[in-house]
Amino acid sequence: MVKLKENTVVVDESGAAKPLMAGEDVPRWAAKQVGEHLLEDGKAARSSRASRSSSGSSGTAGSPDGAGGSEEPPRGGEGATEEAWRAYAEGLDIEVPDGASRDEIIALVDARP
Template sequence: MAKILNANTIVRASDGTLALLTEGMPVPRWAADQVGEHLLTSAGDPADTVDEVADLRRQLAEANAAREAAEAALADQHDVDVDDEDEDEDEDDDVEPGELGEPGEPGPAGDSASKPPPRAGAGSDRESWAAYATRNGVDVAADAKRDEIIAALDTAGVPTK
């Protein structure tokens, strides 16, 4: 009778590394002496365990497909190619001198208009947020506080995180 975990646990492999054993999986022979009875349930037929493993593999394949679809959707949303392996070298990617603009100004390189200042630490001051708002076309009052500027950016739909 196969022993199946009824909870997650961590065991030490023979090479000294830690291994996570997850609920519902059969206990590997090498780990059997490290897993207490309180973590085990008996499986009736070994064929049931094979079916459970097949189900887990199917669920994993579905989860991987969903993850890949989400990555592709995110890449499309942000116009990014996440699969660099198939990308051919393209001469059009060369950058000409003067194309990038000055640091801190919006432009093709880094496009600082799309990158908000930090919320804490260096560069998180009111002036940085006011400049970011201006670069993104959001008007702010001269006496607006940093948090008010961030709120105005949020209202305008400009990224603030």
């Protein structure tokens, strides 16, 4: 597994934000949500991702069995954090600008095709 060089937050299969700390291994289900700039060895992550995609895996990040994707975080109330929305958007391969607010991130998600 590849280790993180910086802290980050990902969205688990239940849609909850899960912090990952520097030095930890990136869980397989979270690999698509973590940018290479956060990995100790970005080259290893690329080759690992390439081998998974060439193996015909159609799984989605956020699902331990590869059968489904992460659920959208709530839009208000408990769990409706900027961190949860950022992780969710990045899991959808949406580029989120640094400093974007939760509402701006939701707008980016809503604007995707």
